[in-house]
Structures are given as structure tokens and as C-alpha cells.
Amino acid sequence: MTSIICPHCQGYSTFSVVYVDGNRRVVDQGREVRDGASRCNNPDCMRVIGGLIGQNQRDVIEWWPKQVGGKDFPDVPEHIASTADEAHKCLSIGAHRGAIALARAVVEATAKANDITKGMLDKKIDELAKKGVISEAMKEAAHEIRFAGNEVAHADLAEDPITAEDADEVLQLMDAILTRVYQEPAQVERVRTRRQERRGE
Template sequence: MNSATSHPPNTKPTTTSTTQICRSQPHSEVSNEPGAVQLEWTPASAVWVSYEDVPSHIASAASEAHACLSINAYRGAVALARAVVEATAKDKRIVNGTLVAKIDALAEQGHIRPITKEAAHEVRHGGNEVAHGDLAGEPLSEDDAASIVTLMDEILNEVYQGPAKMERLKAQRLARKQANQAGSLTQTAPGPESGSP
């Protein structure tokens, strides 16, 4: 399950704003040096997402992708989403070959469905565009970055979170069944006869 917070894990928020403004002032009140620039960043914190069923090193990178997205650092968000896909493959012991081969192996081994394989490839394409693309070209849009991070979440849900949730529900169902059977056995067990001396 993903849950959003407005600050990095294990810290306290300093603001709850979700917009980023960078103001450059030509002269800083803090410094008397000519030409000094004071930068003010808002928000002071970002939106972090937690993933309770994802290995911590992967969950941390995925959460950081959301944090980047929340402060309009779209290239950072997409690069991290790509890294999350590769780390997921490696966590499943798929360590050889290119990311294309790793994603295909995730599907071949049954970790992801064919549609999720295509989603993983889209995350890969986005990450490659950021890492190897022409930065002077058209910038990555907010919608594209948000879609790529959403696809990353779908992959994590399919590989880790969905199976873990299903196992928890199954264990709870079996525990209820066992408790119900034990309860019905005690209800049907013969008691002392009322006419006994």
C-alpha cells in the first residue's frame, strides 16, 4: 500500500506546500557581497510515498521518484523510475543482460503480466530519453513524468504489493476458517447429560 507524506521518511515537515517556486533575488540580505544571489525554495519538503511490501532499497528509490515529481523535478523522477524497474529485476535474480532483457525475463518468469511488461518498457524508454536524450530538445512534460511514475507503481504493485496483500488476506481467511471450525466443534461437542447423578 502506498501512502503519501509531505516529508522525507524519519523527518518532520517544515511546510505542506506542494508547489515549487525558485526566486532569484539580485542582492541577498544575508550576504553583503555584490552580485550575491539568494535562492528560496518552496516547498521545503516533498511528497514521499511509502511501500510497505517492497524491499527497502527499491521502496526508497520509488519514494524519491515521487518526491522529485512533487517538486517538478521530472527528469529526476523518470530516471529514478527506470532505476526502480532495473532494481526490481535484480531483486528477482535477473541480473544479466540489458534492461530490455531483464524486463522480458520478468515477464517470462511470471513476475509481471504482458501488459505490465509493456509498461516497464515505457518506463525504460522514458528513463533512457532522460539519460541519453538531447536535453536541448522538447522537455519532458509533467503529464509524461507522472504517467511514468504511475507505471512504476503498477510494476511494484504487481511484483511485490499485490502478492503480499493477497497472502495477508489468504492468511486472515484461513485463520477465520480455523476459528469458525474450532467454534463449531465446541458448540456440537456433547455436554454432560442432564439426568446424570
């Protein structure tokens, strides 16, 4: 078994090989390897990574992803925050279409969390702005996320590839919406509460 830093749980863990491809190949320095998959032995993780498996079919020679990067949204409702975090994890491993699809889901969940449940997403976004939950500028950002999500769901992906830059910009818009709707109000409330405590109010 091989011990490495798990890209999922960030713990130093042993990995057990769970799959080995039957085809052998030779990489640098003449090493014979096979494509395969290994599982993290941390009982709180147990996630799988891909990689190159050594000749003895037990050692992980190379692995991917090297790092899975999410993002914390402490003031956002958990079901929305976890979806946004997953979108960032998708981006970090190059799953660009998945990142965009999840960003679209975050916008829809934000509308539902604000009691906007009727109509298609475009109508829900307009209602978010009408209720003052988001600004006109944020409304346009939300629509761009919706458009990108629609492209992922319906476009000919062979002709219209989604780049890392595309996905990153969509997630930046998603982050901005979550900041305006949840994180900035929560931060203002914390500052106000501390001020009132200092003044004995």
C-alpha cells in the same frame, strides 16, 4: 531565525540561513530581499531549502519547495521502495528528469531482486515476463519506463523537454509494476492468513 513547517521532515522547525546571495532586489510591498538557502534545525532532518532572505539576512521571507511528497510502498523491498519514494519526491518538486531516471532504476532493481541479473535492461524486462513475474501488459509498461529513462539519459533535452505530465505517467506505470509484483501478492497473503486463522487452519 524563521519557524515554518519543513517540507522535508514535515516538522514545525526553525531554519537557519546558510547562504545569502550578494545581489539585493525588491519584492511586493517594497521589501528588500536576497536569494538564499536555509537549513532545517531539526537534528533528524538538517535539509536545505531555497528561498528569499530578509534584509536582516536572518529571516526566511519565502521558501521552496513548499512540500516534498513521497509515497509509501510497505510491501516492497526497502532498497526498491526507497528509490520509488525518491522518484515521487522528485516529481513533487518538479525534478521530472530525476523522477524518470529513478523509475528506470526501480524496474532494473525489481529484475535483480527476482534473480534476473544478466543482459541489458530490455532483456531483463523480457525475462521478468517470461518467468511470470509480470504480465505481458506490465512488460510493455516496463519497456515504456525504460524508453523514457533512455530519453532522459541520451536525448537532446533542450529540444525534447520532459513535462510534469510525462513524468507523472511514467511514475504511474512504475507504481503499477510494484503493485503487481509486490503489493498485491502481499495483500492476498494477508487476506489468506486471516481467513485461515478464522477457520483454525
